[in-house]
Amino acid sequence: MSRRMKRMVEEAKELHAIGVMSDTDFNEIKRLAKQAEINDRIAAVKAMSGEEIKALRVRWGMSQSVLAHTLGMSKESVSKWERNEIKPSGPALRILNTLASKGPEVFVS
Incomplete structure (x- = not known):
């Protein structure tokens, strides 16, 4: 996961902990971060002759x-x-x- 994405999740965690962010929004941010992490790890498809x-x-x-x-x-x-x-x-x-x-x-x- 990128440094920027980790920071976003950490900030969301803090906002959630103090009650400013809903469970739904916090879970969506975590889901999107996990999805981005998986997408970053998937290798590009290489054309073959x-x-x-x-x-x-x-x-x-x-x-x-x-x-x-x-x-x-x-x-x-x-x-x-x-x-x-x-x-x-x-x-x-x-x-x-x-x-x-x-x-x-x-x-x-």
Whole structure:
């Protein structure tokens, strides 16, 4: 949490303690601060070229079919991504980024 956000929560805590701020407003400020903290920690989605997608797949020993299954996509989509015919959507990129950083085990239940 940023220094500014921490200060805002501390000031809200003081105002709440002396009865100037309602429980509802204080809880909303705490909720927004927690949400901002989570948003700051979420990594940006990195675009990936076809070559990068293929290298990622090969790195983890995955076939196009297995990668497609992991993503909930068709094998044809993965093939077109790798040939740079189409680009993966935001949600697919998020999953590809997660696969790149954490490996396929993160998807095993």
